[in-house]
Amino acid sequence: RGLGEDIRVDTPWTGSIVDRSFFTDPRYAPYRQPGRIKVPFWLTPRKYYVGPAWYRRPVDVPKSWRNQRLVLRLERPHWGTTVWWDDRRLGSQDSLSTPHVYELPPGVTPGRHWLTVRVDNRMLVPVGRNSHSISDHTQGNWNGLVGRLELLATPPVWIEDLQVFPDVTRRAVRVRLKFGNRTGREAAAVLRLEARSETSPPHEPPPVEKKLRILPVGDVAEVDLPLGPHARLWDEFAPNVYCLTATLVPGDEPTTRHQVQTTFGLREIGREGTQFTINGRRTFLRGTLECCVFPLTGHPPTDVDSWRRVFRVCRAHGLNHMRFHSWCPPEAAFQAADELGFYLHVECASWANSGTSLDDPKVRDFLMREADRILRAYGNHPSFCFLAYGNEPAGRVQRKWLGRFVTLWRQADPRRLYTSAAGWPIIPENDYHVTPTPRIQAWGAGLNSRINARPPETVTDYGDFIRRYDVPVVSHEIGQWCVYPNLKERAKYTGVMRAFNFDIFADSLAAHGMADLADEFLFASGKLQALCYKEEIESALRTPDMGGFQLLDLHDFPGQGTALVGVLDPFWDEKGYITAAEFRRFCNATVPLALLPKRVFTGGERLEARIRLAHFGPAPLTNAVVRWRLIETNGTALAEGAFDPRTIPLGNDTIAGTVRADLPAATRARQLRLEVAIADTPFANDWDLWLYPARQPELPCRPEVHWRVVGPEGIDAGTRRLLAEGARVFLHIPPSRVAGDEFGPVATGFSSIFWNTAWTRRQAPHTLGILVDPAHPAFREFPTESHSNWQWWYLIHGARAMILDPLPREAKPLIRMIDDWVTNRRLALAFEARVGRGRVLVSSMGLWPDGLTNAPRRQLALSLERYLASDAFQPEAQLSIEQLEALLQPPPAAERFGARVRRADSFHPDHPPKLALDGDPRTMWHTAWGDETPGFPHFLEIEFAKPAVLGGVRLTPRSDNNRNGWIKGYRIEVETAPGQWRTVAAGELPATARPQTVRFEPVEVRALRLTATSGHAKGPWTSLAELEPLPPPPDPGR
Secondary structure, eight states: OOOSBOOOTTOOOSSOOSOOGGGTOGGGGGGGSTTOOOOSSSOEESSBOOSEEEEEEEEEEOGGGTTOEEEEEEEEEESEEEEEETTEEEEEEOOSSSOEEEEOOTTOOSEEEEEEEEEEOSOSSOSOTTOTTTOTTTTOOOOEEEEEEEEEEEOSEEEEEEEEEEETTTTEEEEEEEEEEOSSSOEEEEEEEEEEESSSSOOOOOOEEEEEEEOTTOEEEEEEEEOOTTOOBBSSSSBOOEEEEEEEEESSOGGGOEEEEEEEOBOOEEEETTEEEETTEEEOEEEEEEOOOOTTTSSOOOSHHHHHHHHHHHHHTTOOEEEETTSOOOHHHHHHHHHHTOEEEEEOSOOOOSSOOTTOHHHHHHHHHHHHHHHHHHTTOTTEEEEESOBSOOOTTHHHHHHHHHHHHHHHOTTSEEESOBSOOOOTTOSSEEESSSSSSOTTOGGGSHHHHSOOOSOOOOHHHHTTOSSOEEEEEEEOBOOOOOGGGGGGOOSSEEOHHHHHHHHHHHHTTOGGGHHHHHHHHHHHHHHHHHHHHHHHHTSTTOOEEEEEOSBOBOOTTTBOOOSBOTTSOBOSSOOHHHHHTTSSSEEEEEEOSOSEEETTOEEEEEEEEEEOSSSOEEEEOEEEEEEETTSOEEEEEEOOOEEEOSEEEEEEEEEEEEOOOOSSOEEEEEEEEETTSSOEEEEEEEEEOSSOOOSSOOTTEEEEEOBTTBSOHHHHHHHHTTOEEEEEOOGGGBOOBTTBSOOOOSSOOBSOTTTTTSOSOOEEEEEOOTTSGGGTTSOOOSBOOGGGHHHHTTOOOEEOTTSOTTOOEEEEEEEOTTTOOOEEEEEEEEETTEEEEEEOSOOSGGGOOSHHHHHHHHHHHHHHHSTTOOOOOEEOHHHHHTTBOOOOHHHHSOEEEEEESOOBTTBOGGGGGSSOTTSOEEOOOSSOOOOSOEEEEEEEEEEEEEEEEEEEOOOSSOOTTOBOEEEEEEEEETTEEEEEEEEEOOSOSSOEEEEEEEEEEEEEEEEEOOBSSSSSOOEESEEEEEOOOOOTTO
């Protein structure tokens, strides 16, 4: 690194940039200046270069190498290489995964020679611009050679290839060898095979010898090597690695022997129904992804110690498995995984999507060659348990071709299991399926996902889905739960990558007056992230007979818009809100699981929870005693018990017993914790619960507190009078009336952000949980931590965060929602202020008496009302009624202007034109598709109950991660008198989901027609979420 071109606005990056606002949005203008370029969508390298680069150096060949076969080995080039020895071209190679090996011509003379290597990192084969083998999302599209660069000498008769095939049943291995012969004649030789365990005490079975006659064109041989009854098996609990030494001694020249070493493990990865087996024992894959994230070097490490650290961190978090997303690691990773007993899923360097597909024969040819190279280079490693073509393919032929791919390689090399791809397709040929269906948050689910739409429980599993298949199912890329950026992390980027994206986020946070909250945002959002991951992982673990999961991710993913989805940073370091030991309580080989139908109880109820045990250890647990306790936050036990001793078999379908506890008649709200542990083991787990009084006062109950709700006309005269007279007002803004901004209403969810809003085109939610002061008197009767926990689901579900940016900064949230780091708005579910002589607490959680439908809502409303009535209620910010009303969303156009649809040229029955006037950006008008799909232009015509003076319209595109129907060319016409139309605006809209305002000269109109003349998608459709007529802007001269 260090050579190349400066970063520019038009740097030809390798990778999709979904949110392209950086290139046009005024907010990013300071970061588009020459010499000061900072991009928000991934890390920035010091320099950038794509194209051929030449590397040349002298090489001195020693005299002892005369008449030897010479080989050049380049461990990890990026990407294609062409090699010249002196002025002789040796050839070209294009593997992204394995060493490039070149055989030098015969008769190389001792002395000085020149080696020239041309490295080309352009897209030589369209494997997919987002493939982590090549993209700038993670490692960066670097140019060069890393790892071992070796010139090797062998005798003229040599061992070309050595593959070891374990047979666990026979306690033996079959060794397949390929020999080369440059002598021009048949060569007699003796092959000697020796194996020795690398773990103490050493196990060294007797060697085996075999006489061979090697043909002039080369030869192959298979030799069985018994390891004996004391042979040691390899798995995650006993990673016994053997070293195999193969020595070839020519009969006529015994001094020119050739020796090759490789490592192997005696293991068999298989399946039993829908679960994986290792050496016949059931196991469960607890995995995370590695997407080639190495910010200091910009390329994967080729030393074993670096990989040992990565796998040890994963093991400390209870994992046993890693998937390499659309790339294959170097040799050192396999060596480290062999030593530590880690199961690896490898892919052939491709994500054949986004501009490419498996329909391309060049891609298919490359993938076949790459799979062959990977299997030959790394196939002996016991950790290499799984192989797929790559990630989430596109293409019409994908099912048929991938079926052949799986079948071919399973027959050629049965040492591991094979699947088509990570994500899809599910095809009969697969040994196992990797699919996104069994996870909490599906792509595009938004606020309709289980964690956001259904009250919290710990019962749901994926059994119905798993039972459809007869092979193991691994849940694909589960999690993707975000956390606020750790801005202090920027100091770690001392290598080739810079976290300039974090600079942008930090500047935005400071501009919104919240720089001092960065650490609190990290901690609070991190606690929510950990809570989401706990439920995600437990959902998989409590699914009987499931095969496993692959997290996205244990550590952060720096690209694709900046996906801060890890509890660890890109350097595999903790962020300060959950430790490895805490994570291991719910993610481990053995995990107790409580099946709770709910988490919220009222006094006098009975708590009942079955206890399931997920146990995938080295052997069943005998005489195991499972104990449980129900405790308060101060450690006081409300109930406890134990189940009879029993043997816990391998699997996750064992029910240890049922916890039963009669809860006390609560006079105050309390947070409880259910703890379950297996006695005399490190395995324990816990779940937070809440106990509220069964009977609470009827609300409102304090006469000095006036409950008011914002109606259709805004803040009414009665509320204004109360505040003017000095009253205490509990003001409720219905969520539907809370104003949004240029992005629309704040998509407020209980869960953390999924992946990130830039790559998902602002899929909901847009928030990262709450931040409150638990010691604040407002929460005196509502137990809470500073961050979201499950009781807050009942308050956040259906709520809409208020944007306080228009208000003075003294108006601080009482219940703060943490915003997306891209926008950094001051968000609140509740805040307090003085208005006139009065005092007001404003809520947007629907806490009006009719909305107090569950215990947490009643309890928080009660606590807030008592706070309002207390001497502690002393708001600092002084606001006007007009400032409060700035927080309100105007009623839909249909209400404000008496607007209604007159006609449209086309619509789909599920998306009629009236939905463009309903004030809900989640619904839309969409023209017809299917058998009848009319082309452009399309129009939508609205009329008004009485003439209205307009000065523009706001057009809100659909925002469901689908561009179909986005309007490009438009024309706006108005009817000023019956049948008299004139054009007031025309042009093109940008390709964005953000609302777009089109202004025109004020005019009194009877009707308005929007015509779409072209679209941003390929199809002939038009769609529109909202068409909002706007009054003329205020006259600045008045």
